[in-house]
Amino acid sequence: MNFFCNDLEGAELDQGAELVPDEVQEAVRTLLRWVGENPEREGLRDTPRRYAKAWLEYCQGYEEDPGAHLARTFEEVAGYDEIVLLKDIPFHSHCEHHLAPITGKASIAYLPKNRVVGISKLARVLHGYARRLQIQERLTAEVAQAIWDHLQPAGVAVVIEAQHGCMTGRGVKTPGVGMVTSRLRGCFLDDKSSRAEILSLMGY
Numbered sequence: 001m002n003f004f005c006n007d008l009e010g011a012e013l014d015q016g017a018e019l020v021p022d023e024v025q026e027a028v029r030t031l032l033r034w035v036g037e038n039p040e041r042e043g044l045r046d047t048p049r050r051y052a053k054a055w056l057e058y059c060q061g062y063e064e065d066p067g068a069h070l071a072r073t074f075e076e077v078a079g080y081d082e083i084v085l086l087k088d089i090p091f092h093s094h095c096e097h098h099l100a101p102i103t104g105k106a107s108i109a110y111l112p113k114n115r116v117v118g119i120s121k122l123a124r125v126l127h128g129y130a131r132r133l134q135i136q137e138r139l140t141a142e143v144a145q146a147i148w149d150h151l152q153p154a155g156v157a158v159v160i161e162a163q164h165g166c167m168t169g170r171g172v173k174t175p176g177v178g179m180v181t182s183r184l185r186g187c188f189l190d191d192k193s194s195r196a197e198i199l200s201l202m203g204y
């Protein structure tokens with residue numbers, strides 16, 4: 001759903017000609033009032049529109065099928081059968097429980113059988129799933145599954161290490177804690193030495 005294109009009735013037209021429906025802005029004003037703020041004061045007057053637009057950006061992944069980035073493969077390297085690893089890719093996401101930021105890095109690897117993709121596409125898959133409301137386990141699994149399904153490799157390994165805003169700025173208030181999740185498929189799951197090799201290449 002894209003509020004910029006749909007549901008324009010009653011929407012406010014601002015300088016950038018970007019439309020955010022009144023009901024969305026009103027919801028943000030309600031939240032601001034609830035936490036003790038005055039949404040009419042100058043500094044907050046435009047905040048509901050900005051906030052709504054920011055959330056469209058945070059959730060841009062719903063507008064795409066991340067796996068589609070893996071459709072174009074390189075025939076000329078079809079015989080390449082060594083590990084391909086994209087290491088420490090920074091990403092941002094938001095947790096579905098508190099809508100708080102998740103920031104971290106992901107390492108994504110696969111052992112090609114026939115299909116090799118442009119390396120940037122692995123990062124595109126990651127961002128496509130990260131720009132949604134997530135839990136880290138599902139993000140990790142979705143990235144691995146997309147690569148497994150589209151490239152049909154001999155193995156895939158995804159390891160994500162991230163910090164959760166809902167644990168730092170609120171709740172248990174424990175900063176500096178990294179959550180590590182992994183999803184291994186194929187040879188990286190079944191074969192001990194392949195698993196040890198990929199985890200060591202990733203720095204684990």
Ligand SMILES: Nc1nc2c(ncn2[C@@H]2O[C@H](COP(=O)(O)OP(=O)(O)OP(=O)(O)O)[C@@H](O)[C@H]2O)c(=O)[nH]1
Binds near residue numbers: 095
């Ligand atoms: N497994 C997992 N848990 C997460 C993730 N992001 C946030 N959480 C946790 O989700 C849980 C939600 O717990 P609840 O008890 O329903 O919510 P809460 O009362 O706000 O919990 P606290 O955060 O402990 O204050 C918390 O323990 C969060 O730390 C994630 O990506 N994976």
Ligand SMILES: [Zn+2]
Binds near residue numbers: 095096097098165167
């Ligand atoms: Zn959370």
